[in-house]
Amino acid sequence: MFVVFVFGLLIGSFLNVVIYRLPEGQSIASPPSHCPQCGTPLKPVDLVPVLSWLMLGGKCRYCKAKVPARYALVELLTGFLFLFTYLQFGLSWMLLVHLVFVAVLIAMTFIDLDHQIIPDELNVFLLVIFVVANLALGFIPWKDAVFGALAGFIPLFLLVLLTGGAGMGMGDVKLMFVLGLYLGLWHTLLTLFLSFIYGGFFGVVLLATKIKKRKDAIPFGPWIALAALTTLYFGSNLISWYLGFLL
Structure with a gap:
């Protein structure tokens, strides 16, 4: 340890x-x-x-x-x-994959906080690691990975088109595409849901405490990162709890 x-x-x-x-x-x-x-x-x-x-x-x-x-x-x-x-x-070998996942999300979070960008280099790096790791370890079915990537990409891409990029950029869209590969369909949907919950809650807190003003840019990447980590650690339990609650 x-x-x-x-x-x-x-x-x-x-x-x-x-x-x-x-x-x-x-x-x-x-x-x-x-x-x-x-x-x-x-x-x-x-x-x-x-x-x-x-x-x-x-x-x-x-x-x-x-x-x-x-x-x-x-x-x-x-x-x-x-x-x-x-x-x-x-x-395990999968631990290395998860550690890379975590490290990139940390770097991305602080870069986005400083510059309101998510560098393409980080997304490409995550993509390469995913392909190599999944070929070697087969930790997620390719079909599930593709559906997860599309589930992450399409909603945010449409949101960027509809809003003209106000409050969200293509870096966020590309990030959700790559994260979807790692997480699969259902965990990606959970990540999207949590990211909007986190973003909305902390956005209100930042405005209420006057750390940010209404016209200030509030990057969305950190909330995606926090949601992805929540899903990585607790996603299966959260989904099981939700399904059990419904049934």
């Missing part, structure tokens, strides 16, 4: 690089990690997830510029979600 958590922290550190560089069109491989303020290359002691940020008091060792607490938050969030994913699914 501890190893999975530490692995998650390390991946979270890498996700910080992805979140910062990908929207800017920069390489995530080079140059090596450096302070964005003074440009000084960071040493391994500066890159220990969470601990380096705490020990340096949230500042750069070299120029003393403030380092946002969100860097440590992303690392901790990734660590805890990786651990929870392990506890839900156990040690």
Whole structure:
């Protein structure tokens, strides 16, 4: 368990690089990690997830510029979600698929919050991982995957057409298409339903607390991500409960 958590922290550190560089069109491989303020290359002691940020008091060792607490938050969030994913699914090859799924959703969430975009690179990466993993592991019937992709794509695509893209972009549509492949038909429908519930609820909260104004853009991607994670962990139980309630 501890190893999975530490692995998650390390991946979270890498996700910080992805979140910062990908929207800017920069390489995530080079140059090596450096302070964005003074440009000084960071040493391994500066890159220990969470601990380096705490020990340096949230500042750069070299120029003393403030380092946002969100860097440590992303690392901790990734660590805890990786651990929870392990506890839900156990040690298997499918665990790796789920961890990739979780990691991409984390990166996508923070990029969308910052820039109101979902990079095509993340959707393509998820698509490639799905095809390779399903060919190797056969974790979902291809027919169910295709129906799931269509169930995710069509409603949001029609919504974008009808609204002219107000409040939702094609990045969200592409994301739901790829997530539908992983989740299948019924879990994709649940994800869509939950994403609108989450988006509506938290949208009202943001407006009520004046964090956002009526004319401010509120990205939809984070609510898709939260809904997809809810479905990944609890989807089967939620669907069973709902069907049992109806019957």
